[in-house]
Amino acid sequence: MRKVLQIALSVLVASSLAYGSEQFSMSDADRALYEELLDNNPADMMLASGSEHLDALGGTASLAKYLEQSKDSLASYLAGFPRYIDKYKSVVSIDQMLQAFMHDSGKKPYALKSSDMFDISSYVKSIANEQPINIDINANEHMKKAYALGKEVFNTRRGGRGLSCYNCHNPGVVGRILRTQPLPDISAKGNASAATWPAYRMTKSNLATLQKRFQGCMENALLAVIPLGSKEMTALEVYFTHEAKGAPIAIPGLKR
């Protein structure tokens, strides 16, 4: 029974993959209405709470000091995550850096999957708003390796239907409609996913990070879900972020 259902579903998915002219795609006017929602993004409330969490840790001044940055260089530094940080001996995203910051400040770090962590890490990334993403995958061997691993995770077909991220996120299918949604160009030439996550998800009514979104996508595509903060997940974020290099950061995004 399950097999039959899966076949039926994959036919459904294939048949709903169509170009923009079909009746189920949204008009430009409709899309503009959704764009307007960005003016009043409910995630603004969550970032406000993230800002309070950061204040409890000494605010941006204390974070800048911890990262050995000046008040002026902090934003640009934050626009370069995920990055290799020598004192941790690993490539980390903003959330893991914040866990270390909390730990080193004598506080109990928030869990990576907690809403407090989503709030504070989104707020911290928003400090870099309008800064172009400046991740450097050639900065050192660690970043080179992370990028290579991320690319591999992106391209590896796995799970129940043998899908990879590449299947739905490659230049050949950009713009095709999957259930009213055009498949996005994740690169800086397109919607630069890495620059607009964390984002408010209208289907979930909550704020999610890029890694959390990857997990949702894996789950729906029947791929084993990779844990937040794992080497592979961070590598995937490195890959995505490099794809969007140069795009100005605009946090929080607003997504379906």
Place this chain on the structure above:
Amino acid sequence: MSNSKTLIKIKPNTYKNGDVVKVSFMVMHPMETGLRKDKKTGEVIPADYIKSAKFEYNGKVFTTMNIWETLSVNPVITTYMTIDGAGSLKVTFTDSKGTVEESSEEIKPKG
């Protein structure tokens, strides 16, 4: 910490007396319809929604609203107001359980 997070936004950011500006009120609220079931227990989640809001500017009520569970989760509501002197804008809202809360924003006209 209060159990409701709110935000009031005035657009544009700078305004003067006599200007008609957009005022948006948003609040983190589940807006439960009373029709959803808890996926784990199978029990109906009781209705819980904001049912009214009152907009007050320097003590004068200029807009009141009746609200139902059919508004989206974490509601955002926008209307206009006429700027008429420095002071405060206060939004008082009541939920279906009878809890009353308020949120306010300073109004600072330039010129």
Place this chain on the structure above:
Amino acid sequence: MKRRDFLKNLSLSAATLAVIPTMSFAADEKPKGSNALAYKDALAAITGGKTPEPSEKVSLKVPEIAENGAVVPVTVEIDYPMTDSDYVKAIHIFAAKNGNSRCIDAHLSPANGKAMLSTRVKLGETQEVIALAELSNGNFLIASQSVKVTIGGCG
């Protein structure tokens, strides 16, 4: 690296569950909730039986196709004065086929300066969204638009 080796290398702790998208079937009798009120009854209660005049002065902006029924943007703007003697007293938004057809009523005053109400509503299915303006002279203006609600895709 072979695909299988790659999978082994993934640091996975949780077992994978095949997630089958939930499909909903229309039940014989849909629960409507304690606030259930049909659109025509809701409208009659406000207008007192008076027939609202369809008017281009009422601008109702809703998407023709909603990408997600849980968050549908609705903006109503009335092209009408907001003076002490002549103004828009209230803007009402309805969703005709929701169990409770009422979404929000905003009772305005000349101090609003402009008659506008914008919010986001839940739509259970494809249906008409209606905007009703109540004028200080006792008349009503109305506009409506159909919104197609599609099934959610990935997540």
